[in-house]
Amino acid sequence: MMLLGRLLAFILIAILPATAVLVYDPDGPHLRLHVAAALILGAMLGLFAAWVLRRRFVHEPLERLIACANALREGRYLPHGVMAARAGEFAPLATAFDDMAAQLAAREAALNESRATLQSLYDSAPTHMGVVELVGEDILHIYDNPATCRFFGRAPGSSTGRLASGLGAPPDAIREWVTHYRAAEASGMPVRFEYRHAARDEHRYWLMVTVAVIGPGPSGRTRFAYVAEDITERRRTEKALRESDERLRAALAASGTGTYRWDMRTGAAQGDEGHTTLFGGPVRSDKDFAERVYSEDRPKVVEMLRRCLKEGADFELDYRVLLPDGRVRWLSDRGRVFKDNDGRPLYMTGAVIDITERKAAEVRQSLLAAEVDHRAKNMLALVQVMLRQTRAATVKEYAAAALGRVAALGRAHTLLSESRWEGADLEKLMTEEIAPFRRTDSTRIRLSGPAVALSPRAAQVFAMAVHELATNAAKHGALSVAQGRASVDWSWRDDGRLALRWMEMGGPPVHAPLRRGLGMNVIERSIGQQLDGEVCFDWSPTGLVCELVVPASRLTKTAD
Numbered sequence: 001m002m003l004l005g006r007l008l009a010f011i012l013i014a015i016l017p018a019t020a021v022l023v024y025d026p027d028g029p030h031l032r033l034h035v036a037a038a039l040i041l042g043a044m045l046g047l048f049a050a051w052v053l054r055r056r057f058v059h060e061p062l063e064r065l066i067a068c069a070n071a072l073r074e075g076r077y078l079p080h081g082v083m084a085a086r087a088g089e090f091a092p093l094a095t096a097f098d099d100m101a102a103q104l105a106a107r108e109a110a111l112n113e114s115r116a117t118l119q120s121l122y123d124s125a126p127t128h129m130g131v132v133e134l135v136g137e138d139i140l141h142i143y144d145n146p147a148t149c150r151f152f153g154r155a156p157g158s159s160t161g162r163l164a165s166g167l168g169a170p171p172d173a174i175r176e177w178v179t180h181y182r183a184a185e186a187s188g189m190p191v192r193f194e195y196r197h198a199a200r201d202e203h204r205y206w207l208m209v210t211v212a213v214i215g216p217g218p219s220g221r222t223r224f225a226y227v228a229e230d231i232t233e234r235r236r237t238e239k240a241l242r243e244s245d246e247r248l249r250a251a252l253a254a255s256g257t258g259t260y261r262w263d264m265r266t267g268a269a270q271g272d273e274g275h276t277t278l279f280g281g282p283v284r285s286d287k288d289f290a291e292r293v294y295s296e297d298r299p300k301v302v303e304m305l306r307r308c309l310k311e312g313a314d315f316e317l318d319y320r321v322l323l324p325d326g327r328v329r330w331l332s333d334r335g336r337v338f339k340d341n342d343g344r345p346l347y348m349t350g351a352v353i354d355i356t357e358r359k360a361a362e363v364r365q366s367l368l369a370a371e372v373d374h375r376a377k378n379m380l381a382l383v384q385v386m387l388r389q390t391r392a393a394t395v396k397e398y399a400a401a402a403l404g405r406v407a408a409l410g411r412a413h414t415l416l417s418e419s420r421w422e423g424a425d426l427e428k429l430m431t432e433e434i435a436p437f438r439r440t441d442s443t444r445i446r447l448s449g450p451a452v453a454l455s456p457r458a459a460q461v462f463a464m465a466v467h468e469l470a471t472n473a474a475k476h477g478a479l480s481v482a483q484g485r486a487s488v489d490w491s492w493r494d495d496g497r498l499a500l501r502w503m504e505m506g507g508p509p510v511h512a513p514l515r516r517g518l519g520m521n522v523i524e525r526s527i528g529q530q531l532d533g534e535v536c537f538d539w540s541p542t543g544l545v546c547e548l549v550v551p552a553s554r555l556t557k558t559a560d
Helices: 002-023 029-073 088-124 146-151 171-187 232-254 273-279 286-292 298-311 356-389 395-418 426-438 456-475 518-531
Strands: 128-135 138-144 191-198 204-216 222-230 257-263 269-271 315-322 328-339 345-354 445-448 485-492 497-505 534-540 543-551
Touching: 128 146, 128 171, 138 171, 171 191, 171 204, 171 222, 204 232, 257 273, 269 273, 269 286, 273 345, 286 298, 298 315, 298 345, 328 356, 426 445, 426 456, 426 485, 456 485, 456 497, 456 518, 456 543, 518 534, 518 543
Parallel strands: 445 485
Antiparallel strands: 128 138, 128 222, 191 204, 204 222, 257 269, 257 345, 315 328, 328 345, 485 497, 497 543, 534 543
16 A cells, blocks of 8 residues: 555646646646647656566565565475565565575474484384274275384385285285274274284284274275284283183082182182182172081181181181081181281282091091001900910920911901901901912812901900811811811801801811810800800811801901
8 A cells, every 4th residue: 555655646746736837827738839849758757667666565565575575385495584574565565575585494394303313203103103084994004114014014105005906905804804993993992903914934923903094095985904913922921821720720610629818808718619619609708608617616716716806816717617407517728918018908819728538537547547446456465365375395386386376366367457446357367277288279168158347346256266167177187187178158147147167087086085275275265255156176087077056146346
């Protein structure tokens, strides 16, 4: 506006004098021609001056402003102040252009620095990252960082602008990725998933992938960014931990062990499957636990819980629990208390194991020890009686007789020890007792009869009786000659008694002894007094026959 005002003022200065002369014309028409010529000349000079001024003050500043705008559009920034220096009337506009250009230059420099930093991080990052677009049911790779290219065995930058199918990606993998990309596009939220990649070296890797929408690309298609982290080692570690946990659970289950955790602040408790089985149901609190403990053991368990809460002591106790079906189970419980930084108990973890069989074994062992003690005393008493009643002409004969009888008891004792003093099989006992008298001929003494289980007392009595019969046969009867034989038969009678018969044959003539020896006395007294049985001796000329008859009730362990 200021420039137009100056032009109008110049024209008025040049034309108004001539106009005034034309209006006031005292000299007549001739003078008017000169004035008209002057007016035309003045107008031409005014127009020329206006053109010069327009060129100087309008066109040239505008051309410089346009040139600067084109430079800005092309990304070229002129030094600050160049436009405003010769802008004339457009100096304020040029100054604004200069300031804008300076700000744009500063912003572009900062943007370039940020882009360079981001690109450096992107290229050097060990994590797999990239930008893609979906083309139908395929994936177009816009950019994959070097870590991604190395992972998939590609040269850096070789995947740019290529489809996943063209890069050799399996169709199943492409479909899986496309599904997740479309899910992210539909929800507008990032999608996270695990992907199993089969490499060319037949190794399998696991990736944790996150995909997110960036926005539309130059092509108009939606662009996605992905970040993939190699979690193969984590998955292997998780698998190893699961396998270790499974082995531990199997070991706990096989050993009859259960584990638990007790929150000592709230009283809440929880146990694994083994713990639930041992208690006959889930235990959900310390009160629930105390109620399941056998009434006689409950006071000591409650006292131990009080110590754990008050003193932070570990739990170590054996106790009984009453199961819902009425059975009683022995448990060995060991728990460890964990505390906070101030020493206050937080929670306890522990394990319980079924020791019912161990407790039963301890009871059996105690009873067995008492029984063995009782048996040993009886045996010593029996040995003392044998030694006192043994008669012989010489010390040598006395020693032989005594040692033979003690050895017979020893063989019976061995059989009873093998069965934990539960008893002995009659046939096996007979075999052991006659073995020294068979020598090398196994047919010299024949055995036959059904299976009979003898109590410890009955086994000792039968062992002594058969030993005495075999010893007598070896000294005076059938076993004293080479052709002599003997048999031991036993069977059940109709009245429920066991009858054992010793019969000799092929020996020297037999006759009844003039006096009863120690052997006969031992047989009659042991069978009669200890087993309420009967003994019958038949001194037949062809050989001695001895029959021992014992009630079945005296052969069992309860009779002891």
